[in-house]
Amino acid sequence: MHEEKTIAQTSVTMAQVMLPQDANPAGNIHGGVIMKLIDTAASVVASRHAQCNTVTASIDSMSFHHPVFVGDLLILKASINMVGRSSMEVGVRVEAEDYIRGIVRHTASAYLTFVALDEQGNPASVPQLKLETDGDRRRNLEAERRRSARLALRRSEATSQREAVSQREGQRPTT
DSSP: OOOOEEHHHHHHHEEEEOGGGGGTTTSBBBHHHHHHHHHHHHHHHHHHHHSSSEEEEEEEEEEEOOOTTOOOOEEEEEEEEESSSEEEEEEEEEEEEEEETTEEEEEEEEEEEEEEOTSSSSSSOOOOOESSSHHHHHHHHHHHHHHHHHHHHHHHHHHHHHHHHHHHHHHOOOO
């Protein structure tokens, strides 16, 4: 079995200057560029924790609070919030820094779920998470709530799909 890990052991901070090729004609950085960087930072955290390949299974929440501009330094802070048997939730906080004027803005937050994969591409077990601080425990509890809501939504969607198929099959003319 894997040895448990702390959040600090796998957290990462990435920074990248936003350039003109990252922007739309108005000079705002495309949300997709920011989303890709979020996925990259979160993937590093998940793979560091699992010590194997991981894949993005879902993005449960992606909120943009303020625009990011050409020339801003984008800072991404990513850490594990919760682990399951083979899945992990990673939270990412994105800040944009105008380092000329010394202004830092919280520009986005996201929660992503990753699944660890073994060499055959099957789900692999991951180390448990050692929660050390009240903040760690709070983020873990919030992640558990998001997981429960996500699973309930999946069950509801599956039920709706089965009902729709049954309804369509009941309306087909017999020949």
